[in-house]
Amino acid sequence: MKRFFLMWGLVIALLLSGCGSSASRVETLKSWSFQYNEGTSDYSLFFGLADKNDKPLSADVDVDIRIVNDADEEVYTGTRSVSTDDFSYYTSQAAGEQYLANVRIPAAEIKAGKSASGKVYFTVYKENAVQFDEVNCDALYCLPIEDVQVTFDSFPLDLKVKDFMGSTASVIQIQEAEFKFDKDYSPQLTITITGEKKSGSSDSGYDMISYKLYDSAGYLVDSGNIYLSSLSAGDKFKDDSVVIYDITPGESYTFQLSEYSW
Missing domain, CATH: 2.60.40 (Immunoglobulin-like)
Structure with a gap:
């Protein structure tokens, strides 16, 4: 009986270690891009995560985001919490099928500026688990601009x-x-x-x-x-x-x- 409880204790410990800290297994940040979604009037920041074997995975992480247009105006800054539910498979002609997080930003949260293009800077991290350097991608002809x-x-x-x-x-x-x-x-x-x-x-x-x-x-x-x-x-x-x-x-x-x- 004692041996039975010991075995179950090991099984539970393994399950908890496998599902409770996927962020700690993240080694690589990859495949980031930014786009405007006309159908839903919002924006998507995509990025992928992978382990040490370059195997795609999902994880609960936080993302600090700032958007600066080509007129050097900061038109958005914010932090988004990403869960494993935000990851899915996406297909493009250039990259094929990829497993990516989709961080959505409502269009109303991005200020209108003097340029429709710019850079999206973001940092992916999880306290006590993972921390990447800030990276960036282009926002091409999609940022809101002011009227004249x-x-x-x-x-x-x-x-x-x-x-x-x-x-x-x-x-x-x-x-x-x-x-x-x-x-x-x-x-x-x-x-x-x-x-x-x-x-x-x-x-x-x-x-x-x-x-x-x-x-x-x-x-x-x-x-x-x-x-x-x-x-x-x-x-x-x-x-x-x-x-x-x-x-x-x-x-x-x-x-x-x-x-x-x-």
Whole structure:
């Protein structure tokens, strides 16, 4: 009877040692990456753990995470507790099937900044069991960015279109302007103007007006011309041909329209 209890004691001790401290068997941190999950509006930080034989395993660990965008703004910092339930198999074309932890971060917890790309820095550890050095991976074109503001002229605005001799060939009235800020990949600004040709014929083929875009410090960011084709007096128009690239998120711009000078 005494021998029976001794055997059961050994079995229980082995079971406890095997399931209670998987973190202590972790030797390697590997296969980390970061992505945005459009379907669930959150982010995933993936990483794998392995033992001394490079065999994948799961473990209860803590993860300190900070995200810094390319404008050197820290847009997220936090600590996540990872359990064995957070590990699963994931497949990608580049790496095939891998056994990884999926640390999810709600999109609302990451601050909007001035760049959509950056670095994700993280440290995996468990007190008295395992401690890895901080590592990082890229966050490419997926971080939230700030909106921009655009100030326009007072409308309606009458602009004279002159011919080569300096005489007024037509008058274009700008009645409204609006902007659309596209945040995907490389930020860009689309300006749409609406108005009416008040006078002049369509014989010239097109009417031309000029624009300039300034930043909040007064520096010229972009300039160009808008071509309005085949308008007769009384014709109304809507033009969205002005598309400006390399826009800085969070910036306040001023968009000005003027008469074209030959």
